[in-house]
Amino acid sequence: MDDVSSKKNPEFRKKSQHFIDIFYIKESLNEVQKNFSEINSQLTDRREDLNDTVKDNMISAYRYLNRILYEKKDIFLKDVSSMLELNYIVLCGVDMGKRIEANQYLNETQHRFYDFVKPIIKWYKKHKDESPLKVASEIYVGVLSRPQLFFEGNHRTGSLIVSYILVKAGYPPFVLNVKNAVAYFEPSSMIKFTDKRELSGKLKLPKYKKSxxxxxxxxLEPTSNMITKEYKKEE
Known part of the structure; x- marks a missing residue:
């Protein structure tokens, strides 16, 4: 049985809006940052350091994710541009000056995104009513495997999209923490080097989706630590 939220709290999945607790996000990412050298030493494919800019941009992206949930946007249908905005925030934060500096790069990212998001949207439309955990896993692998949805920030943006799918369906979000970091990064590295256009990739991807x-x-953590019914514009 994969109904994580109902196992931990049977009342949680009633039809009401839920949002991600930004305080919890900050605490979790701060701990990951403090312990990142140790986490990185355990990885086959080493990651760049989790510096303040990367961390702060992720926190801003989670805030934007709450706004998406509050406004009841569907990032796979009418509001696909919100998915692109998540990537922009991951890369540049909310500083418009940085976006102006990176304007050409962001325009190229936009063209790539609208080309490569089509099969992801097509799959989502067919399977959106299936288990949220299955949908989240399929979409994550689709974002991260080659050709990747974005030029950069696919891990981070992919995890945010996963959280959107989960929270919208009444599940707790996925949030990187000290305990799950290695278990998250290791398989993600294998996924990102797998090309979904090649036969070998097509044979590997079902296994990665299941895993x-x-x-x-x-x-997924107990919902009480990560979910709030109150939407806050600034935290």
């Missing part, structure tokens, strides 16, 4: 779904089942 990521299992990962989500195992690491």
């Amino acid at each position: 990521f779904k299992k990962f989500l089942e195992e690491v």
Whole structure:
């Protein structure tokens, strides 16, 4: 049984809006940042340091994710541009000056995104009513495997999209923490080097989708720590 939220809180998945607790996000990412050298030493494919800019941009992206949830946007249908905005925030934050400096790069990212998001949207329309954990896993692998949806920031943006799918369906979000970091980064590295256009990639991807779904089942935290029914514009 993969119904994580109902196992931990049977009342949680009633039809009401839920939002991500930004305080919890800050605490979790601060701990990851403090312990990142140790986490990185355990990885086959080493990651760049989790510096203040990367961390702050992720916090801003989670705030924007709450806004998407509050406004009841569907990022796979009418509001696809919100998915692109998540990537922009991951890369540049909310500083318009940085966006102006990166304008050409962001325009190229936009063209790439609208080309490569089409099969993801097509799959979502067919399967959106299936298990949220399955949908989140399939979409994550679709974002991260080659050709990747964005030029940069696919891990971070992909995890935000996963959280959108989960929270919208009444599940806790996926949030990187000290306990789950290695288990998240290791398989993600294998996924990102897999090309979904090649036969070898097509044979590997179903296994990666199943394993990521299992990962989500195992690491999702109790909802009381991560979810609030109150939307706050600034935290």
